[in-house]
Amino acid sequence: MRIAVLVKDVPDLVEELELDESGRALAVDDLSYVPSEWDDQALEEALLLKEASGAHVSAVALDTGDIDNMLYAALAKGADRAVKLVGDYDRTMPGRQRARILADYLADAGYDLVMTGVQAVDDLDGQIAGLLGGMLGWPHASVVRDVAVGSGPVSFVQEYAGGRMAEFRSATPLVLGVQAAKKPPRYVPIARIRQVSRSATLEEVEAGAPSAESTLAVQRLYRPEAQGHATMWEGDAAEVAAALVALLDEQHLRS
Amino acid sequence: MGPIIVVVELQNDAMSPATGELLTRARQLAQARSTRVVALGFGEAARSALAASGADDAVLVVGADPYVPTLAEAALRQMVRETSAGLVLLANTTMGMDLGAATAAAEGRPMVAYVTSLTAVEGGEFTATSQVYAGKLVAEVAVPEGSVLTVLPGSWPADDAVAGGTPVREVAVAPESAMELVRTIEPETGDVDITRADVLVSVGRGIQDPDNLELADELAEALGAVVSCSRPVVDAGWLPRARQVGKSGQTVKPKLYLALGISGAPEHLQGMKDSEIIVAVNSDPAAPIFEVAHYGATCDILELMPLLTELLGEAG
Ligand SMILES: Cc1cc2nc3c(=O)[nH]c(=O)nc-3n(C[C@H](O)[C@H](O)[C@H](O)COP(=O)(O)OP(=O)(O)OC[C@H]3O[C@@H](n4cnc5c(N)ncnc54)[C@H](O)[C@@H]3O)c2cc1C
Numbered sequence A: 001m002r003i004a005v006l007v008k009d010v011p012d013l014v015e016e017l018e019l020d021e022s023g024r025a026l027a028v029d030d031l032s033y034v035p036s037e038w039d040d041q042a043l044e045e046a047l048l049l050k051e052a053s054g055a056h057v058s059a060v061a062l063d064t065g066d067i068d069n070m071l072y073a074a075l076a077k078g079a080d081r082a083v084k085l086v087g088d089y090d091r092t093m094p095g096r097q098r099a100r101i102l103a104d105y106l107a108d109a110g111y112d113l114v115m116t117g118v119q120a121v122d123d124l125d126g127q128i129a130g131l132l133g134g135m136l137g138w139p140h141a142s143v144v145r146d147v148a149v150g151s152g153p154v155s156f157v158q159e160y161a162g163g164r165m166a167e168f169r170s171a172t173p174l175v176l177g178v179q180a181a182k183k184p185p186r187y188v189p190i191a192r193i194r195q196v197s198r199s200a201t202l203e204e205v206e207a208g209a210p211s212a213e214s215t216l217a218v219q220r221l222y223r224p225e226a227q228g229h230a231t232m233w234e235g236d237a238a239e240v241a242a243a244l245v246a247l248l249d250e251q252h253l254r255s
Numbered sequence B: 001m002g003p004i005i006v007v008v009e010l011q012n013d014a015m016s017p018a019t020g021e022l023l024t025r026a027r028q029l030a031q032a033r034s035t036r037v038v039a040l041g042f043g044e045a046a047r048s049a050l051a052a053s054g055a056d057d058a059v060l061v062v063g064a065d066p067y068v069p070t071l072a073e074a075a076l077r078q079m080v081r082e083t084s085a086g087l088v089l090l091a092n093t094t095m096g097m098d099l100g101a102a103t104a105a106a107e108g109r110p111m112v113a114y115v116t117s118l119t120a121v122e123g124g125e126f127t128a129t130s131q132v133y134a135g136k137l138v139a140e141v142a143v144p145e146g147s148v149l150t151v152l153p154g155s156w157p158a159d160d161a162v163a164g165g166t167p168v169r170e171v172a173v174a175p176e177s178a179m180e181l182v183r184t185i186e187p188e189t190g191d192v193d194i195t196r197a198d199v200l201v202s203v204g205r206g207i208q209d210p211d212n213l214e215l216a217d218e219l220a221e222a223l224g225a226v227v228s229c230s231r232p233v234v235d236a237g238w239l240p241r242a243r244q245v246g247k248s249g250q251t252v253k254p255k256l257y258l259a260l261g262i263s264g265a266p267e268h269l270q271g272m273k274d275s276e277i278i279v280a281v282n283s284d285p286a287a288p289i290f291e292v293a294h295y296g297a298t299c300d301i302l303e304l305m306p307l308l309t310e311l312l313g314e315a316g
């Protein structure tokens, strides 16, 4: 079983999201980036499959800038191979274009299973698992957990609202948008990633050019208009606690 | 313009509230653009929902029940092609995520995800707003004819249900599928039912360490409340799944929802935004949770919880 895990980085939401002068896009060069948290889940699930049944795991990323560390981290965690798709790419590339480049690469790269995060915080124009499934004409499913691989079909569980779920079996090649791994993603110390970056190599693959296919026109990007913003209680924790108790009393919510 | 296709989704065997919302907007837009609404439902289970859709054309896909992603996708794509759909509306649920992006990509149509508003604009196209960056930003986008949209449940109100008089037409889908259903899994029932609690002390990733859950337990006890949580707390194995509030967990409407260290991602808000009173405590003043909360504070929850417990004990 050959598994590709697609990984990308996204703006760190802990920091202020600065917009550029146009007001239609993020000031991409001024932001800091972190691996997309659901891609981490997908990678963890793939590594657990490797440990359970000997799957071969490749981490694959588009070279939109400063992504080497993310790939070295995947190797440090246990991935067998790291592939960097290189071309004239940058971080402003819409998801749809990224998907096309990835689809063209995946079409004949020989993977049985492609795993991605279920979504990313910036996939305005569609989640990658569905986009790839549609482009490649491969079966695919989103909001997936509990993936199992053997010699035959791949099985997985799909989650719905209210905690309902269903188990499926699918032929390969298959694309899965992973919601959560069986265990929280493993941690590797930075020192270990550095060490790997000195000995391992990233495989570079020249990939296609970004296409203009079905790109969306963003007219404006803005912070939610505070229609119903909370009344804020200022002060330290003790003052907030007192305000909360007063509210509980007023609402007769004390037990 | 070609028809507006609405994908009908079921919840507890009836039309899901999100589907009612989509149908409501579809009927308005169809009128504005002089076109029809086509409701597409999967399998016999969807028959009564289709009959109550108020659509101009209600189509039941024979043999696509229960939901199997590949079969539903084949049926939707066929319908989109045959009708030259002017818009395709799905809820941003598991089903919407399965079918929306794939249909758009396979049929060469634009796609907008996480939609929160959709209006017709002069000149023929549409405008949508979409929630991105976990609700921290809103994107306003031009929506060309032919687009596929997945809409966040609860984005706009639904009209009252239409009386069940819409004629239902059947279509077949090729039965061979790369994917098959093995079994359905019912929700885990937990020790407590968080949907019945008057007061919820709900903790998010801001709790930082499972040992700190004790602080939430003690606070809940002092309040006569129940502890619930956001998804990452469940995924980390710190609390059972039955305690999870949100899109893939429970929908709750307590008298008081105390959100502690929860950022307020759309998937969380979906499960609690209709609570009577929402109090949010989060050290990040820009956290989206403050957009839905009635009261808020930015102090440290690890400091607040024991102080509050103590205060409640003293004055109780
Ligand atoms: C298909 C799908 C379904 C999903 N279903 C659900 C669902 O049902 N329920 C759900 O909750 N999520 C769900 N999610 C996940 C959702 O997108 C978010 O990732 C999740 O809600 C974030 O949880 P959080 O707010 O606890 O964590 P974070 O977003 O990490 O927020 C933690 C917050 O705590 C604050 N904080 C940290 N330390 C402190 C402190 N000491 N004092 C005060 N504040 C502090 C931080 O400022 C931050 O805002 C789903 C996602 C997908 C893709």
Ligand SMILES: Nc1ncnc2c1ncn2[C@@H]1O[C@H](COP(=O)(O)O)[C@@H](O)[C@H]1O
Pocket: A160, A161, A164, A165, A166, B008, B009, B010, B011, B012, B041, B042, B043, B044, B045, B046, B064, B065, B066, B067, B093, B095, B184, B185
């Ligand atoms: N026939 C159907 N039509 C539409 N949605 C369905 C159908 N069957 C299942 N679903 C979806 O799949 C989820 C889980 O289905 P189930 O476990 O069969 O109740 C439901 O909450 C719906 O989102």
